[in-house]
Amino acid sequence: KAGVTQTPRYLIKTRGQQVTLSCSPISGHRSVSWYQQTPGQGLQFLFEYFSETQRNKGNFPGRFSGRQFSNSRSEMNVSTLELGDSALYLCASSRLAGVGNNEQFFGPGTRLTVL
Amino acid sequence: AQTVTQSQPEMSVQEAETVTLSCTYDTSESDYYLFWYKQPPSRQMILVIRQEAYKQQNATENRFSVNFQKAAKSFSLKISDSQLGDAAMYFCAYRGKYGNKLVFGAGTILRVKS
Numbered sequence: 001k002a003g004v005t006q007t008p009r010y011l012i013k014t015r016g017q018q019v020t021l022s023c024s025p026i027s028g029h030r031s032v033s034w035y036q037q038t039p040g041q042g043l044q045f046l047f048e049y050f051s052e053t054q055r056n057k058g059n060f061p062g063r064f065s066g067r068q069f070s071n072s073r074s075e076m077n078v079s080t081l082e083l084g085d086s087a088l089y090l091c092a093s094s095r096l097a098g099v100g101n102n103e104q105f106f107g108p109g110t111r112l113t114v115l
Numbered sequence: 116a117q118t119v120t121q122s123q124p125e126m127s128v129q130e131a132e133t134v135t136l137s138c139t140y141d142t143s144e145s146d147y148y149l150f151w152y153k154q155p156p157s158r159q160m161i162l163v164i165r166q167e168a169y170k171q172q173n174a175t176e177n178r179f180s181v182n183f184q185k186a187a188k189s190f191s192l193k194i195s196d197s198q199l200g201d202a203a204m205y206f207c208a209y210r211g212k213y214g215n216k217l218v219f220g221a222g223t224i225l226r227v228k229s
Contacts, residue, residue, distance in 0.1 A: 033215050043206065043219035056216050088158060098213050106160035 004093050004107035012113045018079040021110045025072050025093030032074040037088040050097035086114045117142045121220035128197045136192045136223050138207030146212040151192045155203040202227040
């Protein structure tokens, strides 16, 4: 079974631009969660999607948005990029949502650099 | 809100020896899950071990075991017979009974000396 894939793996943008990151979960998984990892703030939860619905959202400004498609693939978008958005963005997929004992599998991440 | 604290930014261990990484957490929930994740230089997050709060027995996975003290809200990871491949950043994480949101600690860098 193929693992979680994230594209692109590396991205360089300039301040003010927008960016879209993609995450394809493991086949059969319907839940996708996104995390931002920075040296200063560590790993922070962005949002969680299940069956095309956002179930939970972290404490991020409205510039961060996401969606999930009917095939469970998810995208996250960051508009009006700031230098502080430079980070590793990780997505994790799982079969279910709303059930605690539910293993999540992480993708390799997208490294975003904002200049 | 739940918080997870890892007070050891960095730890070192000699190959073949044992090391313990510390983690404390704060929650008002009674049922939850705790995890240790490993993140090697490749940045791929790998689940090391999982503990259900309602289980009193400490989880064990080969050379990895935990010491779960629910009353003290403590969840430490013991790595026995350390190997060079264990060198990585280790994150302690909390997840509530419902939902998939993980709350991570700041991480502990583990260095393994040969």
